[in-house]
Amino acid sequence: MPLAVQFGIRVRELRQATGMSQEAFAFHTGIARSYMSRLERGKAEPRFAMLETLANALGVKPSQLLEPPMTFEAPAKAKKRPKTSVLVPFDKSGHCFNPTLRQKMSGEFAVGGKSARKKFKHFEDALEYLRTMKPAQWPRPNGRGGEGVVTAVDWKPLPDEFSTS
Numbered sequence: 001m002p003l004a005v006q007f008g009i010r011v012r013e014l015r016q017a018t019g020m021s022q023e024a025f026a027f028h029t030g031i032a033r034s035y036m037s038r039l040e041r042g043k044a045e046p047r048f049a050m051l052e053t054l055a056n057a058l059g060v061k062p063s064q065l066l067e068p069p070m071t072f073e074a075p076a077k078a079k080k081r082p083k084t085s086v087l088v089p090f091d092k093s094g095h096c097f098n099p100t101l102r103q104k105m106s107g108e109f110a111v112g113g114k115s116a117r118k119k120f121k122h123f124e125d126a127l128e129y130l131r132t133m134k135p136a137q138w139p140r141p142n143g144r145g146g147e148g149v150v151t152a153v154d155w156k157p158l159p160d161e162f163s164t165s
Helices: 003-018 022-029 033-040 048-058 123-132
Strands: 087-091 109-111 118-120 137-141 147-157
Touching: 003 022, 003 033, 003 048, 022 033, 022 048, 109 123, 109 137, 118 123
Parallel strands: none
Antiparallel strands: 087 147, 109 118, 137 147
C-alpha cells in the first residue's frame, strides 16, 4: 500500500477518535474540507507545516502521524448505499445545514437571518423550521472565527458523514 494511502488512513483513524466529522475537523484546523478529504484518501501529500498543524489539532506528536494505521485496509471504494431520507438545505458553496452546526455556547441550532433568528435544541426541530422558510437561511461559521448567514439554493439528502442515526 502506498505511503500516502497509509498516512491518510492513519489521519482518518486519529480524526475519528476525536469524534469530529471530516468537515468539522477541517474547519477546526483551518484546512479546506476538500483537501482534508484528499489527505485521508491518500490523494494529497502534505508539507511539513501541514504535518505540524494536523498533529497539533489531533493532540499527537508529528511522528505519530507516520505510524502505520491500525487497520491496513485501503480506503473503501464508494459503495452503493441507500440515500438517507432526511433532506437538508445546501447553500451555493455546497455546504449543508447539518448536526455539526450546533452553537458551542448555547448548544442550540440557530436558523434564520440575523434580524429574525430562532434557536432550537434539536437538529430535527431546526430542520423542520427551515422547511417553512422561504428562502431557508442559517448561520454558518466562516474561516475567520465569525459567522455568515447563508441561503439555501437546493435541498438534498443529508451526507452520510453527518448521519444522525
